[in-house]
Amino acid sequence: MTGIVVLGSTNMDLVAFVPRAPARGETVTGREFRTIPGGKGANQAVAAARAGAEVAMIGAVGDDDFGLRLRAALEGAGVETDLLRTSEGPSGTAHIVVDDEGGNAIVVVPGANGTVTSLTHGDEALIGTADALLLQLELPLSVVAEGAATARRLGVRTVLTPAPAQPLPAGLLAATDLLVPNEHEAAALTGIADPHAAAAALLRDVPEVVITLGAAGSLYLARGGEPVTVPAPPVRAVDTTAAGDTFVGALAVALGEGRPVPEALAWASTAAALSVQRTGASSSMPYRSEIDTAHASLTGREVDAV
């Protein structure tokens, strides 16, 4: 079984559904409120576990009620949490306002995520056992860079989702094997709007890039190789929250199993397409059997034996 370690964030998403977002100084009445376990790290961990990997999470929750729920949600998805710290103070929270047009505005307060400033010997030993280390940018950048450098030293493949978009410390891209930005993050990193040109520019720093393009699919480029474009299956999207995290989790599993890149990309696209047809973040993520069945019907092939 593919072994994946995620070094990343856990956040409780506090979501208010409103007809329209309030302006400064204004109060509006919302129609519904939900608390949903999230955070890019935890989302990728759940996506990879459901896609069939053995997954462990390094990060932190707070010593509050949210922390208990965030840990329980990961454990419920089969993610190992032995090295998920409980730090003094609040858990990370994302305060999300979703309006009737599906637009959103988000404030993220890192809370416990901000206390993960360095790796322990136990963290390093765990990373050394993995086929891949998944990283995002919702922990302090110094520890993200430390994680990537540790994995590189131990010969473990590093997969970085550069979100939320921000300038990266020197050394982080140099220790990244596969970079997976969406088109906006790719443009922010390179200053180049065209995804093909942005991918080519990113190859100066990393050997492989996948740029996700929403409903337009994804684009893969490796140094010295031809671009691979993968269309997204045409589906009726109801909620694209965490589509990218579902994609990355499934992609890491497929690549860890040694599947060829075009096949791994198509399988990950199927997983993401399933997730956008359901509401929620981790609640929308498909299980391996669902991905295999949908993938087989899209490609007209037999379902692979699990």
Ligand code: ADP
């Ligand atoms: P993010 O969620 O990080 O912004 P994207 O919006 O690019 O990332 O979506 C990631 C992947 O999810 C895409 O490459 C695609 O495979 C899939 N996806 C996203 N939106 C849709 C959609 N409307 N229909 C089908 N697949 C989608």
